[in-house]
Amino acid sequence: MTIPATQHARPLSAAELQPQLPLVSVRDLKVAYGGGPLVLDGVDLDLFPGEMVALLGSSGSGKSTLMKSLTGFAPISGGSARVGGYDLTNLRRGQLRDVRASVGQVFQQFNLVGRLSVLTNVLTGALHEAGPINVVGGFSTAHRKRALELLDRVGIAHKAKEPARSLSGGQQQRVAIARALMQRPKLILADEPVASLDPKMSRSVLELLHAIARDDGIPVLVSLHVMPLALEHSDRIVGLRHGEMLVSAPTSQLDAAALDVVYQHDDEEGEGVVDDLA
Numbered sequence: 001m002t003i004p005a006t007q008h009a010r011p012l013s014a015a016e017l018q019p020q021l022p023l024v025s026v027r028d029l030k031v032a033y034g035g036g037p038l039v040l041d042g043v044d045l046d047l048f049p050g051e052m053v054a055l056l057g058s059s060g061s062g063k064s065t066l067m068k069s070l071t072g073f074a075p076i077s078g079g080s081a082r083v084g085g086y087d088l089t090n091l092r093r094g095q096l097r098d099v100r101a102s103v104g105q106v107f108q109q110f111n112l113v114g115r116l117s118v119l120t121n122v123l124t125g126a127l128h129e130a131g132p133i134n135v136v137g138g139f140s141t142a143h144r145k146r147a148l149e150l151l152d153r154v155g156i157a158h159k160a161k162e163p164a165r166s167l168s169g170g171q172q173q174r175v176a177i178a179r180a181l182m183q184r185p186k187l188i189l190a191d192e193p194v195a196s197l198d199p200k201m202s203r204s205v206l207e208l209l210h211a212i213a214r215d216d217g218i219p220v221l222v223s224l225h226v227m228p229l230a231l232e233h234s235d236r237i238v239g240l241r242h243g244e245m246l247v248s249a250p251t252s253q254l255d256a257a258a259l260d261v262v263y264q265h266d267d268e269e270g271e272g273v274v275d276d277l278a
């Protein structure tokens with residue numbers, strides 16, 4: 001086939017020649033724990049730099065499992081999962097550690113060390129690059145400077161010396177986000193990061209995560225139990241039900257009615273009650 005010469009009238013820009021590649025690429029993913037039934041079945045997911053993708057689904061639908069499969073904590077029994085050039089189904093020695101070091105994680109319960117200072121908690125995000133050091137005294141001046149800058153960015157530099165346990169839930173989640181950024185992550189996975197926070201705090205933490213995705217170009221995958229929060233704070237939504245992906249679309253094309261399919265029949269099955277109360 002010959003291509004008409006007119007198509008070559010203008011030289012292509014570098015961006016056109018190199019379309020943005022997804023940082024995460026999951027195809028037909030299947031996961032089963034310990035030879036049991038499939039808890040993920042045929043999931044496809046791309047995460048591009050700069051976007052925040054919300055993961056919706058009732059309890060047990062496989063949200064955490066999908067995140068765990070991106071860090072080698074869930075047994076992949078079929079399909080493929082690639083993160084930043086690594087094939088999770090075929091990692092060479094040492095690569096799993098590299099994958100985990102490149103993924104910043106944020107959890108519902110913050111997972112801070114309560115008796116340690118806020119600053120030290122953030123510094124632990126750099127442990128993988130600092131090597132075997134004394135956690136309390138051994139970080140470099142450059143690390144400390146960066147940790148303080150990150151605390152400033154998330155709005156709690158004034159709490160740097162306080163023990164982490166003395167902070168409110170919303171503040172602790174900001175510390176956890178600063179710790180994740182300290183890792184210089186290529187990807188952030190946030191598993192129900194606002195489930196323990198009041199609505200106002202929830203919004204501000206999700207706004208922060210969305211700003212990080214946009215400004216730093218780090219894709220953020222965030223699981224949520226509250227549908228309106230997903231509609232407000234994401235670029236795309238992926239909806240799981242019983243391990244199957246029933247929705248995957250730009251948020252601008254979705255509304256509550258379109259997402260209903262993710263929660264359908266839950267009441268009859270005794271699930272979804274928590275979602276309705278949320």
Ligand SMILES: Nc1ncnc2c1ncn2[C@@H]1O[C@H](COP(=O)(O)OP(=O)(O)OP(=O)(O)O)[C@@H](O)[C@H]1O
Pocket residue numbers: 033039057058059060061062063064065066
């Ligand atoms: N380590 C495990 N061993 C066996 N089964 C597991 C394990 N972890 C999860 N499962 C099962 O996998 C399914 C999906 O669980 P998962 O935790 O991924 O759901 P979820 O959508 O994150 O739920 P929630 O909203 O309650 O956090 C569930 O049926 C669960 O019981």
Ligand SMILES: [Mg+2]
Pocket residue numbers: 063064065191
């Ligand atoms: Mg979960």
